[in-house]
Amino acid sequence: MSVILSEAFDIRADQVHFRYRRRGAGAVLADFSVALDGRPTVLIGPNGAGKSTLMRLLTGQLRPSRGTITRSGKVGWSAQHTAALPGFTVTEQVQYASWLAGLARAAAVDETARALARTNLTELAGRPATQLSGGELARLGIACALASAPEFLVLDEPTAALDPLARRSVTAVLQALAAQGVGILVSSHTATDVGPPFTRLLVLDRGRLEFDGSVQQFFGLRHTSGVVADLAQALRDR
Amino acid sequence: MTASPAYATAQPVRFPNRRADRSYLRTPAVLFAIPCAVLAQLFLSANTTTPNYALAQAAAVTATMAIVGPIVALCAAWEAFTLRSLWGRLTVSRSWWRVLVQRLTPVLAVGVLVQAMLYVVALLQLPDPAWPGWQLPFLSLLGVVAWTFFGAATALVLGRLLAMTVALLVPYLALTLPAGWQPFWLRHVNGSPFDCCSTSDVLDPRVTIGSAGVLGTILLLSLCVARVRLAPSQHRPWLAAAVAVAALIAGGACVSAATGLGAMPTKPRSADALVCREDVCLWPEDGEALAANRDGWAAVREAWRGLGLTVPENARIAPVSAGGRLALTTTATDVDSAKTTMAQLLPRALTGCLGDFDDPARNDKFDRLSVLLASRLTFADPEARAVTVPDPQPVPADAESLWRAVGRCGS
Numbered sequence: 001m002s003v004i005l006s007e008a009f010d011i012r013a014d015q016v017h018f019r020y021r022r023r024g025a026g027a028v029l030a031d032f033s034v035a036l037d038g039r040p041t042v043l044i045g046p047n048g049a050g051k052s053t054l055m056r057l058l059t060g061q062l063r064p065s066r067g068t069i070t071r072s073g074k075v076g077w078s079a080q081h082t083a084a085l086p087g088f089t090v091t092e093q094v095q096y097a098s099w100l101a102g103l104a105r106a107a108a109v110d111e112t113a114r115a116l117a118r119t120n121l122t123e124l125a126g127r128p129a130t131q132l133s134g135g136e137l138a139r140l141g142i143a144c145a146l147a148s149a150p151e152f153l154v155l156d157e158p159t160a161a162l163d164p165l166a167r168r169s170v171t172a173v174l175q176a177l178a179a180q181g182v183g184i185l186v187s188s189h190t191a192t193d194v195g196p197p198f199t200r201l202l203v204l205d206r207g208r209l210e211f212d213g214s215v216q217q218f219f220g221l222r223h224t225s226g227v228v229a230d231l232a233q234a235l236r237d238r
Numbered sequence: 239m240t241a242s243p244a245y246a247t248a249q250p251v252r253f254p255n256r257r258a259d260r261s262y263l264r265t266p267a268v269l270f271a272i273p274c275a276v277l278a279q280l281f282l283s284a285n286t287t288t289p290n291y292a293l294a295q296a297a298a299v300t301a302t303m304a305i306v307g308p309i310v311a312l313c314a315a316w317e318a319f320t321l322r323s324l325w326g327r328l329t330v331s332r333s334w335w336r337v338l339v340q341r342l343t344p345v346l347a348v349g350v351l352v353q354a355m356l357y358v359v360a361l362l363q364l365p366d367p368a369w370p371g372w373q374l375p376f377l378s379l380l381g382v383v384a385w386t387f388f389g390a391a392t393a394l395v396l397g398r399l400l401a402m403t404v405a406l407l408v409p410y411l412a413l414t415l416p417a418g419w420q421p422f423w424l425r426h427v428n429g430s431p432f433d434c435c436s437t438s439d440v441l442d443p444r445v446t447i448g449s450a451g452v453l454g455t456i457l458l459l460s461l462c463v464a465r466v467r468l469a470p471s472q473h474r475p476w477l478a479a480a481v482a483v484a485a486l487i488a489g490g491a492c493v494s495a496a497t498g499l500g501a502m503p504t505k506p507r508s509a510d511a512l513v514c515r516e517d518v519c520l521w522p523e524d525g526e527a528l529a530a531n532r533d534g535w536a537a538v539r540e541a542w543r544g545l546g547l548t549v550p551e552n553a554r555i556a557p558v559s560a561g562g563r564l565a566l567t568t569t570a571t572d573v574d575s576a577k578t579t580m581a582q583l584l585p586r587a588l589t590g591c592l593g594d595f596d597d598p599a600r601n602d603k604f605d606r607l608s609v610l611l612a613s614r615l616t617f618a619d620p621e622a623r624a625v626t627v628p629d630p631q632p633v634p635a636d637a638e639s640l641w642r643a644v645g646r647c648g649s
Contacts, residue, residue, distance in 0.1 A: 061326055079327035085320055087264035096261070100324070102331035141327075148329050 451492020
């Protein structure tokens with residue numbers, strides 16, 4: 001099988017402006033630009049910073065009011081809470097996600113098997129999706145995102161509300177995927193995601209990119225931005 | 239473009255029967271299919287109308303939509319919740335309508351299959367195979383589709399419990415309540431025409447147009463709701479609004495065509511369909527009543543002549559007065575009933591007064607003629623003489639004067 005490696009992959013937001021259509025809603029993002037490459041990247045920021053909106057824009061779930069989003073290949077997306085579908089087994093849910101992502105049924109079957117293997121869910125393939133634990137459900141979300149055979153994964157807080165053991169199982173899957181060359185962007189508002197496999201870190205606050213650099217730079221530099229300095233200090237203290 | 243060794247190492251895992259997606263077998267539509275079919279069949283068997291007439295049987299099948307409609311709407315709501323719980327949480331590259339139709343396919347299939355089964359069961363009860371025409375099967379199909387998408391639309395905008403309740407109740411109420419509504423035309427535009435049809439009637443095309451307008455509007459509005467909820471955010475939202483307005487206008491135009499309907503959703507059947515044997519013409523479905531009508535007519539004609547009154551030579555009787563026929567026949571299969579009916583109707587049929595009851599004095603004369611006529615008939619059951627008049631009772635000598643006095647109607 002021949003695939004595009006994520007090193008060559010690019011998601012680019014240029015001068016993106018976005019506001020929700022609710023009356024009185026202000027702009028979530030204004031003249032926002034960022035370029036993502038194959039490096040595993042973690043996006044952090046306080047609640048309400050616009051992380052989920054940015055991820056939805058990058059994956060095409062939302063359309064920008066102005067500006068452009070370009071993707072050089074297929075992006076797999078999983079939102080914060082994975083829904084377990086009643087009446088579906090784990091395999092069937094991943095297969096359905098694969099079909100939704102545009103794969104033909106036969107290809108969806110193969111991609112599903114591959115995605116389950118990569119998220120350590122093969123043993124649970126026949127189990128009803130509603131019977132999965134929190135960590136297993138988070139991995140099911142990643143499997144559903146992988147089932148579209150993407151070159152880049154965008155995951156919105158995949159470890160939110162997980163216990164340490166479940167979080168470790170998810171992190172192990174992400175590390176393995178990064179090692180396999182899959183590009184990853186993960187959002188988080190917890191400290192635990194700022195570590196392996198992530199090498200690049202973005203800090204978003206009130207729709208502005210306050211920091212874009214390596215994890216080492218994030219912890220090593222003296223920051224002028226208040227929110228970045230606060231976050232770095234908070235994460236150092238964890 | 240480079241080959242990924244990582245991908246290559248993640249070999250597909252083979253599952254037994256790995257291509258079989260059995261999630262469809264666990265959908266409510268499949269689980270409810272047999273109970274729905276049984277309930278609908280019970281409903282159908284409890285609502286027998288004109289058993290030998292394909293159109294009446296088909297109309298009875300459309301009445302079962304009161305069972306099938308709520309069930310498909312409920313199942314569709316369930317399926318739409320599946321979509322709703324995934325929407326925005328996964329990469330969806332397929333168009334919203336394709337995903338929606340794929341999700342609702344089991345519901346549509348079960349609804350159509352149950353209706354088709356009911357048509358087969360109902361039509362197999364006919365002594366002779368007959369096709370009820372395309373209108374009622376079309377309305378059944380449109381009803382299944384419309385209520386399915388209606389159920390899906392409710393689940394895309396309402397909370398789970400409320401959506402399930404609305405999906406279950408709205409179709410049921412829309413299909414059962416109008417039967418008692420006025421103006422009468424409101425009873426015939428929900429896809430389940432009320433009180434259809436005797437063998438002398440066929441379905442009025444305005445019923446099909448009006449029902450198609452209502453069901454089509456429900457379908458299109460539901461699709462507009464689904465489009466707003468499932469299409470990418472901020473993607474031409476005016477399009478759904480424009481389609482919704484157009485659907486309402488078109489639906490209103492169709493319904494306005496049905497506002498001329500009365501209590502019955504029917505129009506008279508063409509006399510060309512009559513089958514005549516000797517001097518009795520009957521609808522093909524009423525062939526069982528031929529002997530009773532023939533014998534009854536022979537007896538009533540002789541009794542009329544016995545009163546000193548005349549009947550046109552070669553007079554034919556039929557259910558309708560087209561072509562100079564006397565509208566006297568009955569669907570009853572016993573001769574007593576036929577004689578009673580004909581004794582009541584013959585004086586009126588000969589004078590063209592079958593539909594004119596406005597003149598009480600004339601009505602009394604007709605009744606006296608009927609009493610005289612019945613008195614000359616022999617009945618197996620003496621109680622079969624239905625018409626009575628106040629004293630003084632008429633005597634045969636009164637027949638000619640009564641006959642002269644009634645005159646003719648409509649001239």
